[in-house]
Amino acid sequence: MFSYRESDPAPSPVLIVDDRWEDNFLLQRLLRVAKIRNPVITAGGGSEAIDLLEHCLRDGRPALPCLIYVDLNMPDKNGFDVLQWVRENSALNGVAVV
DSSP states (O other): OOOOOTTSOOOOOEEEEOSOHHHHHHHHHHHHHTTOOSOEEEESSHHHHHHHHHHHHHHOOSOOOSEEEEOSOOSSSOHHHHHHHHHTOGGGTTOEEO
């Protein structure tokens, strides 16, 4: 899913949803160390993630993520709320959620 060759079109982004900037930073660093070339977009909470995904579906920019990494324990909308919202939208059926 994350393979990338220079001749390929731009890879789909990875969405990180976490309210703690330290965890967000660490995961971005791990992706770089693993040489994952997919761009990374972030959301600071569940509501922000859902707003971002609605924008992706409506406008096509940014592109839909190929992977969503979501923290379960967040104020407002938690990771389970985000997962339920993703699973209720058929356009996101191919998106992996961790």
